[in-house]
Amino acid sequence: MPKNGKGIFLKEGLNDIRSVGTIVSTSKFVARAMVPKIHAGDPPHVVIELGVGTGSVTEEIIKHIRPQDTFIGIESNEKFLEVCKANLCLPDHSVVRAGIGDRNISVRLEYGLAQNIEHILKKHHVREVDDIICTIPFRVLPKKETKEILESVKKILKPGGHFIFIRYILAPETKVIPDILDTFKVVRKKIIMRNIPPTEVITMEKVSD
Numbered sequence: 422m423p424k425n426g427k428g429i430f431l432k433e434g435l436n437d438i439r440s441v442g443t444i445v446s447t448s449k450f451v452a453r454a455m456v457p458k459i460h461a462g463d464p465p466h467v468v469i470e471l472g473v474g475t476g477s478v479t480e481e482i483i484k485h486i487r488p489q490d491t492f493i494g495i496e497s498n499e500k501f502l503e504v505c506k507a508n509l510c511l512p513d514h515s516v517v518r519a520g521i522g523d524r525n526i527s528v529r530l531e532y533g534l535a536q537n538i539e540h541i542l543k544k545h546h547v548r549e550v551d552d553i554i555c556t557i558p559f560r561v562l563p564k565k566e567t568k569e570i571l572e573s574v575k576k577i578l579k580p581g582g583h584f585i586f587i588r589y590i591l592a593p594e595t596k597v598i599p600d601i602l603d604t605f606k607v608v609r610k611k612i613i614m615r616n617i618p619p620t621e622v623i624t625m626e627k628v629s630d
């Protein structure tokens with residue numbers, strides 16, 4: 422298997438474009454725009470990534486995770502998850518404590534559907550989440566799946582928590598996001614041309630329950 426998984430993205434993307442959304446992994450420019458804002462004195466954060474893929478965004482997120490934080494990544498394609506573990510040099514377990522550089526941080530990767538996030542979090546004894554970072558392609562995903570994912574996001578995020586997701590800029594905005602996330606406000610939008618396809622990174626904050 423290629424170390425960075427370029428070939429697998431093309432193959433899996435062509436095979437199932439409605440789930441994968443593209444034929445190349447997310448660029449580092451988009452990944453950097455999606456990282457959670459965690460400051461040194463903050464209480465422990467819970468950060469979830471939906472649609473880990475081969476780990477291009479994961480790699481950036483975990484640079485910002487401290488030993489006291491929790492990171493759980495969820496991916497529905499087992500082949501991608503395998504490449505992700507290889508890319509991040511993680512052993513082949515769903516839960517690992519990884520010594521990344523000189524930092525002993527917890528990186529947990531789960532094979533599963535983002536719709537089942539509540540069930541997955543229960544397994545890890547997590548009830549509330551500070552940040553959800555998501556590159557699942559909502560515009561091409563079946564509407565029912567998008568709705569289920571967004572309902573879960575709404576439930577598990579803390580008030581004040583952030584949902585950071587992408588929109589391919591050539592795709593029209595979907596009303597289902599503001600309709601379901603009606604207790605959220607948009608706090609940031611950033612267009613990144615250096616991605617295939619060009620992408621907008623949108624950050625929404627949950628205002629209330």
Ligand SMILES: C[S@@+](CC[C@H](N)C(=O)[O-])C[C@H]1O[C@@H](n2cnc3c(N)ncnc32)[C@H](O)[C@@H]1O
Pocket residue numbers: 440441442443445446447448471472473474475476477478495496497498501533534535536556557558566
């Ligand atoms: C656009 S790709 C980006 C992946 C990742 N950021 C990368 O660059 O490798 C979207 C990812 O979402 C995953 N995905 C799609 N639907 C999903 C779902 N319902 N639950 C979990 N992952 C899903 C796909 O398998 C794919 O890996």
